[in-house]
Amino acid sequence: MEALGVTEPTLLEHVLMLTRVEKFMNWSRATSVWPVTFGLACCAIEMMAAGASRFDFDRFGSGIFRASPRQADLMIVAGTVSCKMAPILKNVWDQMPEPKWAIALGSCATCGGPFDSYHTIQGVDKIIPVDVYIPGCPPRPESLLYGFMKLQDKIMSSSLADKYRELFEPPAQSPIESVEPIDLIHEGSQ
Numbered sequence: 001m002e003a004l005g006v007t008e009p010t011l012l013e014h015v016l017m018l019t020r021v022e023k024f025m026n027w028s029r030a031t032s033v034w035p036v037t038f039g040l041a042c043c044a045i046e047m048m049a050a051g052a053s054r055f056d057f058d059r060f061g062s063g064i065f066r067a068s069p070r071q072a073d074l075m076i077v078a079g080t081v082s083c084k085m086a087p088i089l090k091n092v093w094d095q096m097p098e099p100k101w102a103i104a105l106g107s108c109a110t111c112g113g114p115f116d117s118y119h120t121i122q123g124v125d126k127i128i129p130v131d132v133y134i135p136g137c138p139p140r141p142e143s144l145l146y147g148f149m150k151l152q153d154k155i156m157s158s159s160l161a162d163k164y165r166e167l168f169e170p171p172a173q174s175p176i177e178s179v180e181p182i183d184l185i186h187e188g189s190q
């Protein structure tokens, strides 16, 4: 080995693995994201297919869809968000503990899809912050898996320093927070 210019790892290097706390925390979060059980329309069938044996969402450590938002850190918005459903969606989101993430799955969740009408929210990002948008009507389960891997990349590159800055220096209220779902209902019914 040494003749080839490659040094053998020492015994200490065999038994020790060095990393940063931030990297370790991001890795543990990215590989154990638990989605809340939440489906709204046809795209939810694709989400369920992703969780079944053929696509096996479990291999990302994320196959455990939680029945309580208090035990979940990912919301996959799969389907049409109607004005009537918006306050319930926001309520479920608010009950999820930080840090939490959201995926908009399909055209309806990203921009209203084919329902450009008075009763549909034109994109769930009008109610909650969205991390990954997945287009398609409906997107295939592979698209959800790819979008999920993008979310993992985002989690891996997140910074603990930024998170603590957010906690101790809260920013001014974001435009999303200032929108009450009830306003959207009134807008929709006009």
Ligand code: SF4
Residues within 6 Å of the ligand: 041, 042, 043, 044, 078, 079, 080, 105, 106, 107, 108, 109, 113, 114, 136, 137, 138, 139
């Ligand atoms: S995007 Fe298409 S498949 Fe998905 S919920 Fe909307 S209409 Fe249904």
